[in-house]
Amino acid sequence: MRLYGLPLLALLIGSFGVQDARASSDDACYPTWNLKRDTLDICNSLPFLSPGNDSRVNLQLLLADAGQASLDGHPLPEDEKQVGYGLVPFPLSRLFDSVPAEETAVAPSADAALAELVARLGLPADAIPAAGESFASGEGSRCRSNNTATAREFLGQLLLTADLPASERQALARGRLALLQGCQWDEAQLAGMLPGDISSAAGRDFAGYLRGVAAFYSGHFAEALQAFRALQDSKQAWLQETARYMLGRNQLNAAQQHAFDDMGYPDLRKVDKAPLKSAEEAFDAYLKRYPQGRYAASAKGLQRRIYWLMSDQQRLAGEYAGLFASKDAAPRGELIQEVDNKLLTTAHPADVRDPHLLAVLDLMQMRHHEPNEERALDSAALQRQKTLFSARPALHDYLLAAWAFYVSEDPAATLRLLPQDVPDKLDYLAFSQQTLRGFALEAGNDWLGAEKLYLQLLPKAQLPLQREQLELALAFNYERSDRLVKVFAANSPVSTPAIREILLRHIAGPDLLRLQVAAPAIPAEERDAALFTLLYKDLLRGHYQNFIDDLALLPTEPSDKPLTASIGYLYGNGMPLTLFQWPGGKGTSGYDCPPIRDVALAMQQDPQPPQALNCLGEFILRNGLDGFPLDRQPGERELGGSASLFEGPLYSRLDGYLKVIGDANAADDDRAYALYRAINCYAPSGYNGCGSQDIPPNQRKQWFRTLKSKYAATPWAKSLKYYW
Template sequence: MRPYGLPLLALTLSVLIAQQAQASSDDSCYPSWNLKRDTLDICNSVPFLSPGNDSRVNLQLLLADDGRASLPQRAPSDDEQQLGYGQVPFPLSRLFDDAPAADGAADAAVVAKPAAPLAELAARLGLPADAVPADSERFANGEGSRCRSNNPLTAQEFLAQLLAVDMPANERQALGRARLDLLQGCQWDETQLGSLLPGDVQSPAGRDFAGYLQGIGAFYSGRFAPARQQFQALLDSQQPWLRETARYMLGRNQLNQAQQNAFDEWGYPDLRKVDQGALKVAESDFKGYLEAYPQGRYAASAKGLMRRVYWLLNDQQRLAGAYSELFAQPEVADSSADLAPLIAEVDNKLLVSAHPADVRAPRLLAVLDLMQMRHHDAGESRALDWAGLQAQKPLFADVPGLHDYLLAAWQLYVENAPDKAAAQLPQNPPDKLDYLAFSQQTLRGFALEAGNDWLGAEKLWLQLLPLAHQPLQREQLELALAYNYERSDRLVKVYAEQSPVRTPAIRELLLRHIAGPELLRQQVKSETAPAEERDTALFTLLYKDLLHGHYANFVNDLALLPPEPSTKPLGASLGVLYGNGVPLTLFQWSGGKGTSGYDCPPLRDLAVALQQSPQTPQALNCFGEFILRNNLDGFALDSQPRSHELGGSQTQFEGPLYSRLDGYLKVIDDAQAVGDDKAYALYRAINCYAPSGYNGCGKQDIPPAQRKRWFRELKTQHADTAWAKSLKYYW
């Protein structure tokens, strides 16, 4: 029986272990524009060896340097672009979304697809067309691992072998029909199985094939003891295919017996429930197969299932050795091989639970070491300390630079000693910048910046640019340079002619969060900047003119708005992650009464009125109307990234940020405000807290007692207004 699987990967993925450190409880990902992080963030991976990377990313980088993998340079998906992603950082899903889903007990083998399709083979046996089950009738998923291999490919192999063996035609036909009948199910009691299999087979070859069908029928039904008896009886068969397949199936049968109680209904393992005795027999069976057939048709599968044995035995040292041996195989270096399933398997089976002391393979050990460098709370112990890391040096004899890098990373991320880290690293980049060398230089740049040597770090980033030929290296360097320019008060260099910072998402982020009026005007007028960047700069300029109280500048800057501005909504470039974004036509707001009945002038006239008298009650209320009617409360341009992220420094726009409750409070406190203006300000101020009791119009915290007084004032002193009549509660 030749179970179906993937090339190289007999074991594929198994289960998403509940405790895996690589998982996230939140399905939503958002970009965080920061390269140096020591906490796991599957939403923001980077193309250098980082503690913040998921272990799968770091393993892929190391395999790429060893010629065993490559880092695909996929463009951000439409959804990612809508969320503001560029190339770097990238969500983990960009690399590993296509890996096969875990099923909890996969143990399928490599299959060489027979040349002839199933229907053609059946016809050559003399079987009618309806003997081949239709796709809709075929048993698809099975229970656990066993039934995955009861599929058309394995049936094809069986029928092809029948055609190659000398036996009576009626026996060949009966055996072929029985194998096709077995495709329509995957668990039978002995009576049911007896009715499916032929009972009048007399030739020696026919009896052996019938015995094999008895064996796989019992195997799929979970009756492992009789299945084993049938396979053992075939070890001396005169048919080479049956001899080899039966020897392989002995191990597979025993493995399934060992693990049959180890998985719950959701596919999660409990290794305490593994039958260790049966597992030891399975190990011996697979070793026996590999000794007899080192290049056999199931050799790759048997090796994969041996890895599964090691996992179920919780033998992390042998499991790590098996993975290291697998990565060294020539076929793994084939650039066409999809290593994502294998990397995911290593992650789920080994990296999630292994202790560094149990792993001797240097690349796998490096991934574990980086995981140990993640942020630990005070008093929380690590499985690795500095002395333990130093003691690993002999294990890295073949890749000494990798161990030096780990020492430097420890000093930077754990000890916060950038000078010591820099001393561990090469001072000059090599001619070829693989991912290890790139990681070394990245850490050196971090060390320079930690010592406020921003010019030295800039020189290094620029030196690396012409060497950055591996996927995603240049994009990371653009982010590093942008961060350097922002933090050293040289933001204008990002937008200089021939600037190496080309990534639109980076340039737009700095425009919307950091750039001051002059730089924004420069980009609006730029003849080389992309249209969306110019529109983003203009929107940001006009919005911040208004919201920071630069009303005269707003009136002047309106001249930069085309007579017919683009109606295309600006979304991610402004940091708007949901909805349809906001177009530049926002600044042509015409005012009017709206649904509230409060009459307002056009936006330009409103800005002129605020410029002339910033305390005018109607202008203040109407400024609030502009914000309210256009859903600008808590707008994306009002927020700031965290201090350690790109765009997290002080904005170059002067003045406090306005909120509409600011205006309502001024009108409420203005003794000269006329009845309607004050009534409307009270009405809107109260509604700022509807219905949750939290302020939706700003950051002020007004106690409920004060809101109650506003309500009474509105309902008594302004009872004849429509706003007082419509308001029934305060919050």
């Protein structure tokens, strides 16, 4: 049986389900716009060597510099755009969408090549069975190779064997095809599936092989071992080589059969060491006899698996180093996944000598540790690694600088360890060096020096995602150095829509927002987002006259297409500019309100009229604006996390209701409605859905009693049965 696709994936037999313990359990990812991160975040990867990157990303960057991998520079996927991503940062899934199966199942009914072989053997088309069990999921089941690809190989060898009688050739072919229907059989089933009337020498060897295959797939490894050993010296070259390979594979499966639980998680203490050693010897013997054999790449991959099952991390790391150094074995995503699952999750830096792997492990050790949490690496041990980086001294210098920045928090030392000149070519290591240099300058409050560096890097940033990261670095620099206007200047290097929109909706003041609305050369989405933000904050932060004046900036017929990610919505939800033409009316509650412009006019009065207070609340309630994205400020270390330049406190519906409730001169209907709505702010959870106030239950109970007694005749008192 030839195991197609095994060269890079053989180690993954039994590896599915072994998830990176450092990864988030939540499948949903959202962007966090922060470049200076020392905690793992698989949802926000960056194209420079960072402790915050997943180990697979850092390994991919290093391999990209070696010409053995590349980063995705394709357009932004639509599903990521809907949740607010730009190209940088990016979720890990963009690089590693899935872990391919070790032995991909193929639908027999769709295999035209198999049908052609069946016809050449003189068998009817219905000799190919209907699709049996699926082995495309789970923990790398050995049954995955029981597919049409391996059946084709067997049938092809039958046709090439001249001394097989035609009847035996057909019987053997029928037997192999019958095995496609499952992967577990008892003796009675096999007696009806496998041929029993084979007399030729060649036929007996092929029949013995089928018995070995059936035993192997059924998990009867002792029987399979006996069958394959009997074929080691077969006169049929294909059977001889395949049997020798299957000796190793059979013993490997015997060794690991009790090492995985029902969910596919390994317990290496339960590996049976005797057959594992036998498997190692069998693969060594196979590779010695067939160094360029049809299964050579697979056997080497399975040797790596043996080292993993033996917990022999030094030999395993050495194998990966050999693959990285090989010009013929360009690592791809599946190999990086394998390295991460089998080595990086458990290896100690002392077990590794390859500079690529060691650098990744070192960066993992620079992640945030609690004060009482020990690291497996300290600065002295990092210094002692220098000889291991003799071929990559700049990489070692970078690791020392990263330690100084992330662990020692010493920006001056970081700068001393980094190149002071920008190279002509920015590979990912050089880009990482200059990125860290910019961070250290900013940590020392040299914002202008960092800006100068980023601008110097821009024309040299040619590799995928480098420019996008520099735009984010510049935007952060301008925000934190109180020069936000530079992001939106006519010649600004910051063009990433998501970055600009974050700063517009969270930081920009009214003057800048008006400038963006009037700017002639910006995209319509950004202009509409700036106008929406301006009108919303005018109204909800108490700038009522400005709101009335800024309504003139609305087009005569504003678009009713919802703005989505540009104003902070996720998954396509949104709100249109027509929101600010709200006509008021009674709505389902029966409380009558004027249009929103008239509400704003009334809110300028002192004291503010009870109806206007209630109706601003109605505007928020009826349009679902409680907890609106524009009201949520990013974390202080994220882009958009500094103080907003749009002054004024956020209006809360409950603040308005409290004013009306406390107004002895308010009309009965206005006060009753404010009580009704204030009580409902806590329905049904008991938590405030109208603001941040914490009103105790006894006060809410008093509101309820007042509404049900003093205003019992109102429809709101009649409809309300509970308080929360």
